[in-house]
Amino acid sequence: MTSVLGVEGEERDDFSRAESRQIRQRSLRLLGSLVHPMRARLVLSIIVVIISTISQVAGPSIIAYGIDTGLPALLDQNWMPVALAGVAYLLAGVVGAVLIAWFTVLSARISQAILLDLRKRVFLHTQKLSLEFHESYTSGRIISRQTSDLDAIRELLDSGINQLVQGVLYMAFTAVALFLLDVQSGFILLASLVPLLILTRWFQLRSQRMFRRTRVASARLIVHFVETMTGIRAVKAFRKEKRNEVEFGGLVEDYRDANARVIKLFGIYDPGLVLIGNVAVAVVLLLGGFRVVDGGMEIGVLLAAVLYTRRFFDPMEDMAMFYNGYQSATAALEKISGVLEERPSVADPERPVDLWESTGAVTFDDVEFGYTADRPILPSFDLVIPAGQTIALVGSTGAGKSTLAKLISRFYDPTAGRVTLDGIDLRDLHPKDLRRAIVMVTQEAYLFSGTVADNIAIGKPEASRDEIIAAARAVGADEFIRGLPNGYETDVNKRGGRVSAGQRQLISFARAFLANPTVLILDEATASLDIPSERLVQDALQTLLADRTAVIIAHRLSTVSIADRVLVMEQGRIVEDGTPEELIGGTGRFAQLHASWRESLV
């Protein structure tokens, strides 16, 4: 069963009619919601462009007046009409020019406001989407949605409104004028709209598919590009450059081909429109010519009819360009609206429960969890963690330790049962309270561009410099940070600010320290630390965790020394549970693990 809901089927371009309609509707809804707040400004800009078009159209009539009336008057030594025509012409010119300039700025404001709105929406929405989504969608595709897809929309907005409004107005005025002048020629013009619509429909159907292909191809290109740049060390170390060039070259060619096809299609559409216009002119001329010969039509009228018909098609190229841009933007909007249609599987509660002061008591209540239905990771899980308890979670890879951590920090929701904090289901807890109360530090210590201080402050954005330094000092990061070229102000991407994996982990510990949560989850957060640093961190933790709940996952059993309780997990179940002393003194799995770990130490 295929579907086009959300990002599903994003890579396809062969949608059925129903699917196509569904996608089109959702992107039009998005477009509508983006344009809606702009409608007042949009109306204003249309009025401005109408007035400016009128003043431009007025030009030729003023010249005609100047020649027809001004010249005879001047021959009578009457300068008035000529002066009047000159002044009127200048006035029309000034008004037209000023309004066009104003319109340019107005429409830029509108399109930029729309873009900003859309950017923010996509950004916030991707942040809201759960990890599950991110793990399958890839960062490269989100980046391409936010960059090249938005570019396509920007291109339409930049020149599109202008072209559309002016073109439609111009054509409408011209058509009305032609009908008023000569009904028969008007009908010829009307008849020429039939092939025009057929051609446009053809272009719409064909190009829709092609444009979708360009979006998919550009996304693939970006995914590959980002992956190469992110993994450049591995690329170099394993000599992947040549193979990458071939792969990337293929993607570039796909993208080029998709683009070239669109361009070729447009290369038929655009001259096709010109041809239809020119044929219409010839037909008007032919039929009108016979009527003139028959005496049924004035020569002047014929001339005007021919000129109007020709002028009617003048903005056609602009309109075609607009339509081309529109189709391209629609394809991009389809992809973006797909992302926006995704519902986070870990959704914010509809009626959030506040928890101002949390004690940190965590309970697993008959929890079941699996990433896929057929492979349960936690088959049926009960656990009570009293407030303030420090738990060491031990077990082999795949035992479900990280899953447990992700459930507490609500990266995932359980498939059945509930996880509670102070008796409140995490799914009902207000996100701000949840995140304030529960913080997880993982092995991947990601640093954002900015200074070291900025990176620590992610734990508490409003923190003062003293608080930041205190947090760094507490985890033993202060010393190395001070040794950096600009201390806390060192940019992590620049000027010797490159920090080692261990140092990154220290920074991310400082982050967590600063965040000061009631429940702290450490998932292999000390793996890259050297032993002395680890010891410092553990000393810090001992103070920090005195009155806090903590779940510590670590392969190095040194953590156990600061734990109140040890849980040994196997295949999603707790197989041992007790104080470190009890378990070490026992004969179970933990006693064995601990003994062999002890042995490895010196």
Add this chain to the structure above:
Amino acid sequence: MSETSSTTAAPAAGTVAVLSRLRPYVQAALPRIYGAMVVSLSASVVALAIPQVLQWMVDGPLADGDANQIWLAAGIVLALGVVEAVLIGARRALVLTPGTHVEARMRNSLYAQLQDLPVSFHDRWPSGQLLSRAVSDLNLIRRWLSFGLVLLVVNVLTLIGGVIILISLNWVLGLIFAAAAVPVIAYSFAFERKYSDVARRSQDQAGDLATSVEESVHGIRVLKAFGRSRYALKRFESQAEQLRGTEIEKAKAIAGIWLYLTLIPDLAFGVCLVVGVWLASTGASSVGELVAFFATGTVLLFPIWSMGYFLAMTLDAKTATLRFFEVMDSVNTIEDPASPSTVVDGHGELSFDDVHFRYQDAPESFPDLIDGVTLTVEPGETMALVGLTGSGKSTLTALTTRLYDVTGGAVRVDGVDVRDLSRDELRTRIAMAFEEATLFSQTVRENVLLGRPDASEDDLREALEIAQASFVYDLPLGLDTKVGEEGLSLSGGQRQRLALARAIAARPSILVLDDPLSALDVDTEALVEAALRRVLATTTALIVAHRPSTVALADRVALLENGRVTAVGTHSELLATSPHYRFVISSFDADERAEAREAEERAERHDAEERAEIRDAELGITTKEVAS
């Protein structure tokens, strides 16, 4: 990171000079671009011819009432119309497809250059900036080449031709009109400066925005863990607002030139109207001349207006070209030697000879990060590299495969300076496993065989076995399961094991492993170590280690302290002689070690006592029973 880009920006160069740098990429398409210009001009001429036919028809057949001639006239108009459409189609066909080829060529060379540039370049450049160059900028250039350039030239020619016609119609009016070009051209120069500046800023800011997007998705776990999405949004928002501000500034600049381009010709026309009527009244000009003058002048209005559009497009293309060449002009500091040596009959000796390294941009007051390391790893030997976080261990490993180049001294493989080997040979001889395991969006098989795609199935199986990565057989498609970002997501420990398998499968003569087991649990680590010993028995290896368990793999240990090797020896030697080594590697301080020994002894004593007690108790019971 706009500073990054602006600091590397070339000083303001002329637009033509900048754009002509595109020549090598455009060369092949040039004849077709010229052809398109000719075709485009012809189309304009044809379009202008249609009114002439009308003129002839009005004066001739219609006046004569000759029906046959009407067929002829309409036929000619139709034919001209068809020719116009064909010419427009021909222009597109001529130039648009080659345009996409130019774009593709430039994109491929940018990518190749980026792959070739050293890691230090990538450290400095946020990848959003690279991405915006590779996608948006090249798009701009393509459209300018296949559209902007042609029409700009055609419009200028049309204008020049038009003005000549105007002057020939009436030289007074024509010169008035031509004089109007002076302020327009003057303003265009001002516009060029102003707009180039804003266009540059807008493209840089777009790159920064891309970087922010990228970080927000790569760092999603951190943002989620701390609930900082709003905070990230705020940062993103302020950047997006900045970009909006720049774009509006850009629009204002365009509005400025549009104002000039519509206003000045209109003013000139107004003056021409008054002067023209006056001239006609004096008999110096005829009404017919006036009509022809204004009709032709009106035809020129569109090319004048569109100049603003094409000028802006050209300047956009110019800044895009500048940004493209910023990357292309970056000097690759780590290149293959002109005539590479090769290691003959190498046994895999890795030696560091008074090696120094510092980042180019490190302040002078800072000591070298690697400050004179001399160390030899004998063929077949396993050397552990131990030191505190930040002591330079990872940096030292990165020097072996020239991810960075030494700033002093030399790294040698079997006596040959690594800088004298081709990078390809060097990186075949040395395989690395990084602490942060990078998996590419490929199958397990491709990822593991990255270093040696032609390896046999057996080699693959063996590598997986050694790295304890047999979990891959349980993946949905086994070895053909796609992993990495676009595939199945694996745990940190699983990724690390695949990265290790990758290094082993490459069958290098030297293995360089940067803390390769940090994410493994104790049991798995023990299994990997046991299996790894087999490989290490015959392979030279340099292993960064934080744990005694990893050190146990090594024959000798080198202790790195502030960028210097301060001690080399076996684990137990160093433990006995080096206080710093004890500090780094030992989980216990001296007291604790004594205590631990005591505790062990106590435990033993305790056990013995317990056993004695039990025995006593049992004895007691028996005695009691006996007694009762």
